[in-house]
Amino acid sequence: MTNGSLASAFAEATIRTATPLVLAATGELLVERAGLINIGLEGVILGGAFGALVGGSHGGSTLFGFAVAAAAGILIMLVFAAATLGMGADQIITGTAITLLALGATGTLYRTLYGAGGPALSIATSSPVAIPLLSRIPIVGVALFAQPPATYFAYVVVPLAWWWLSHTHAGLALRAIGESPIAARAAGVPVRRYRVLATMIAGALGGIAGGVLVLAQAGTFVEGMSAGRGFIAIAIVVLGRWKPIGVGLAALLFAATTSLQYLAQAMGFDVPYQLVLALPYALTLAALAGVGGRATPPAMLARVE
Amino acid sequence: MNRLSVPRGGETLIRAGFVLGSVVLGVPLLLRVLGFDAGPAMLALFRGSIGSSYAFTSGTLVRATPVILTGLSVAIAFRAGVFNIGSEGQLLAGAAAATTVTLLPVVGASHASPWMALVVGAIAGALWAGLAAVLRSRFRVLEVISTILLNFVALYLVGYLVRGPLQEPLHIYPQSPTIAAAARLPRILPSSRLHAGFLLALAAASIAWWVTRYTAAGFRLRAVGSNADAARIAGEIDVGRTTTRAFVVSGALAGLAGAIELTGVTFALYENISPGYGYTGIAVALLARLDPLGVVASGLLFGALEAGASAMQRDAGVPSVVVSIIEAIVILGLIVAWPLEMSTSTREGSSAPSADEADMGSVNP
Numbered sequence: 001m002t003n004g005s006l007a008s009a010f011a012e013a014t015i016r017t018a019t020p021l022v023l024a025a026t027g028e029l030l031v032e033r034a035g036l037i038n039i040g041l042e043g044v045i046l047g048g049a050f051g052a053l054v055g056g057s058h059g060g061s062t063l064f065g066f067a068v069a070a071a072a073g074i075l076i077m078l079v080f081a082a083a084t085l086g087m088g089a090d091q092i093i094t095g096t097a098i099t100l101l102a103l104g105a106t107g108t109l110y111r112t113l114y115g116a117g118g119p120a121l122s123i124a125t126s127s128p129v130a131i132p133l134l135s136r137i138p139i140v141g142v143a144l145f146a147q148p149p150a151t152y153f154a155y156v157v158v159p160l161a162w163w164w165l166s167h168t169h170a171g172l173a174l175r176a177i178g179e180s181p182i183a184a185r186a187a188g189v190p191v192r193r194y195r196v197l198a199t200m201i202a203g204a205l206g207g208i209a210g211g212v213l214v215l216a217q218a219g220t221f222v223e224g225m226s227a228g229r230g231f232i233a234i235a236i237v238v239l240g241r242w243k244p245i246g247v248g249l250a251a252l253l254f255a256a257t258t259s260l261q262y263l264a265q266a267m268g269f270d271v272p273y274q275l276v277l278a279l280p281y282a283l284t285l286a287a288l289a290g291v292g293g294r295a296t297p298p299a300m301l302a303r304v305e
Numbered sequence: 306m307n308r309l310s311v312p313r314g315g316e317t318l319i320r321a322g323f324v325l326g327s328v329v330l331g332v333p334l335l336l337r338v339l340g341f342d343a344g345p346a347m348l349a350l351f352r353g354s355i356g357s358s359y360a361f362t363s364g365t366l367v368r369a370t371p372v373i374l375t376g377l378s379v380a381i382a383f384r385a386g387v388f389n390i391g392s393e394g395q396l397l398a399g400a401a402a403a404t405t406v407t408l409l410p411v412v413g414a415s416h417a418s419p420w421m422a423l424v425v426g427a428i429a430g431a432l433w434a435g436l437a438a439v440l441r442s443r444f445r446v447l448e449v450i451s452t453i454l455l456n457f458v459a460l461y462l463v464g465y466l467v468r469g470p471l472q473e474p475l476h477i478y479p480q481s482p483t484i485a486a487a488a489r490l491p492r493i494l495p496s497s498r499l500h501a502g503f504l505l506a507l508a509a510a511s512i513a514w515w516v517t518r519y520t521a522a523g524f525r526l527r528a529v530g531s532n533a534d535a536a537r538i539a540g541e542i543d544v545g546r547t548t549t550r551a552f553v554v555s556g557a558l559a560g561l562a563g564a565i566e567l568t569g570v571t572f573a574l575y576e577n578i579s580p581g582y583g584y585t586g587i588a589v590a591l592l593a594r595l596d597p598l599g600v601v602a603s604g605l606l607f608g609a610l611e612a613g614a615s616a617m618q619r620d621a622g623v624p625s626v627v628v629s630i631i632e633a634i635v636i637l638g639l640i641v642a643w644p645l646e647m648s649t650s651t652r653e654g655s656s657a658p659s660a661d662e663a664d665m666g667s668v669n670p
Contacts, residue, residue, distance in 0.1 A: 083640070100584060100636070112340045
């Protein structure tokens, strides 16, 4: 492999890995800016992946698959919102429970609907759409601009979230809630309504992230295929210092570390595969330690109400 | 203080009723909804858990052993206001370290071997938790996030070990060699797979109960967990030290669970050595309201559920992941109905806006 094609393969793997992470992490970012923390994001992604399977294999079109994925994510976040916002349950414990719930429900439903241990289902994946001119940029052109539509959606979501949080009335209200719900309420902000809104958006984005895994990447569903991406997305929010652009960059950084394994393989380094897989997690921990002292989370993050 | 630690008798009965009800009525209902034949499945669940003395000792009690220990691990951490979601990783670290020491030629054949493995496993679990404890106290990294990340690192580390340095001599399977007979925990009942680890789990629960209930350290733990600011100001308790200690002890218990699973059940290390015992521990601890003796009871219940679920998958073709749904429903039901008296303001060691917090509970925008 030439150096050029190696670099573009690395870039492509990075973008591919980053896409679901960016989507899920942006949703989590909104939830955390509203002063909540959803540890159950893993379950939301898994639910979205399963929804994508159901939608994609029954409805035919990829878009319908994504719609069902988003709906599945929203459904799971409704459980979270009902328990935490509706009934005052602890967020961290609720989050843990909804991941378990999604793991059990998708695993069981998968075998009910599609049979146990049968041949892996194959679903049509959305094909890449090349953007004229831009996709011709050497090395990174294809990686960035000849991707499935979901990747372009991720490109749009990040600046959109930034604009929404910093330039709209609603975004400012959401941030105010994360810093002090009391003050926000005194200023006339409907606190709970905004928090429900944030969890629903996070549900949709997390669900779509799961949809990306099925409809734009794997082309099939595997039990537990979220494989920790939900937890990584939560770490990425911290790493990105609770800012949309930061979250986008942190996701790219994590994805690039993960993609190092392809580079190492292609260049013939005999690095133990499992250790390379552990590297992004270890690096994220190190980065969190570095960021931890300086970043300021929303003041009311995960506080018991 | 006792109000916090001892659940009232009536409430305990209601909770037990809730859980039994959700198992006895909820499982068949769930199975019907999911399209399975509930009758044979429930029969298999019963047979595989408490249907015979063999099923009870070799199934339920053997399965209960690790979840009692991870349940204690979670209970002690949560009691101190530490959200240790990492019992799974600490368990794996314990199992890996126990394997390593057991496979050393000098150790493996000696009669001290299983006990040494348990000590090393507990230490490894403590160190693995200690990483997250340091990240929390020094670098203000939320332990919820760090422990989850460390779970993945532990999982991949085990994956590497069983394909690398600890792989069986033929290099075919991703697992360690089987440990020597002398390195295994003794069986405590004839014609059953029940091993001495179960007694250790019971002992650990009793000690944890006694310590939290009757010692100064236990008092500090409960004080910090229920109100860190009050503990610091009125009780002059070193909150940071108390939470770090609880964190490390929590990790040691999970590590012990891993070492016991290795020396009592699997006899070899492999990636799937834990089918999520660390996560089940959260359900076990919550069901027990973080009470160490309660953990034994709820650990037995979940042990029975999981043993029964294996039989259900084997005999009735119902996927055993169904148990995860039950666990989730139990956790959600309990946490909604009986919120824990627990503060999260211990994190970062800063003073929490307590007036703000107290007020939040009553406000409906």
